[in-house]
Amino acid sequence: MKISTKGRYGLKAMIDIAVYATENQTSLKNIALRQDISEAYLEQLIASLKKAGLVKSTRGAKGGYVLALPPEEIKIGTVLRVLEGSLSPVDCQKNGCHENCDCCVSKTVWSRLEESLNDAADAITLQELAQDYIKVNNIQR
Amino acid sequence: MKISTKGRYGLKAMIDIAVYATENQTSLKNIALRQDISEAYLEQLIASLKKAGLVKSTRGAKGGYVLALPPEEIKIGTVLRVLEGSLSPVDCQKNGCHENCDCCVSKTVWSRLEESLNDAADAITLQELAQDYIKVNNIQR
DNA sequence: TTAATTCCAACTAAATTAGTTGGAATTAAA
């Protein structure tokens, strides 16, 4: 029941973009350096975030990434669902799913857990985390 | 962010024991058969449940398992924490943990997620799931 | 034209999860 590096690194990257790409876009390279993440790996994660419409890119020299929305409109739940696939604690889309499959009697458990995770994550915005980051790391703007 | 087979199978086994080990204990073999789980694998999971004091065993012929507590006193959160290690979405016990590690600025996210998971899972008892199981599977007693 | 960048697909390595094997110890019942 762990968030993988996709979720962890991807969220860090979103915070980084929120903090550093205010005037200008910021490059993958710089995000990776500041956040201490493998550049090539992070590239994959940012690709998902882009596909999901959370960040925008410009290509070529001086290119980079910016948030596609104001940070107060980006819920952490949205970010994590994009990166992790979903926050559902089980996959049960079998069409032959009957009453004794893993998910069925315990379905009430999994759906309540998922709902509570979604609610908790959707109650936090990127704005809040970016502000914490600025404070904690004493960033001048 | 998935519950593994440990959590899924282990919870099924707990429900099975709650349902079938009322008068007599029920054997690993029968639990595994009814729940369609590898017997040898389930053995490992039940060992954790036993170690955690959730089930009791008797050895030898006609031996088997029973719940160590009444099912209304067993929270699903307890069962899942035993089987999955914890419901925390991250491991961050590094002692050199500083402000830019994966967990720190996002710490508020992970701790809120963990809390909401624990609360949701602790609000459900084994009793409830066992009753659902009996109903859904039309079990005569 | 060059250097810096995003974008893309396929590959490899590492770690975790899932499951197996073999056998010792215990106990009820024939």
Place this chain on the structure above:
DNA sequence: TTTAATTCCAACTAATTTAGTTGGAATTAA
């Protein structure tokens, strides 16, 4: 007192997923 059914234990292997790498094409500012 033997046998069969069972729990208990430790180590091994297989499968899957996660994490990360590689190589290069396309784009663009300077």
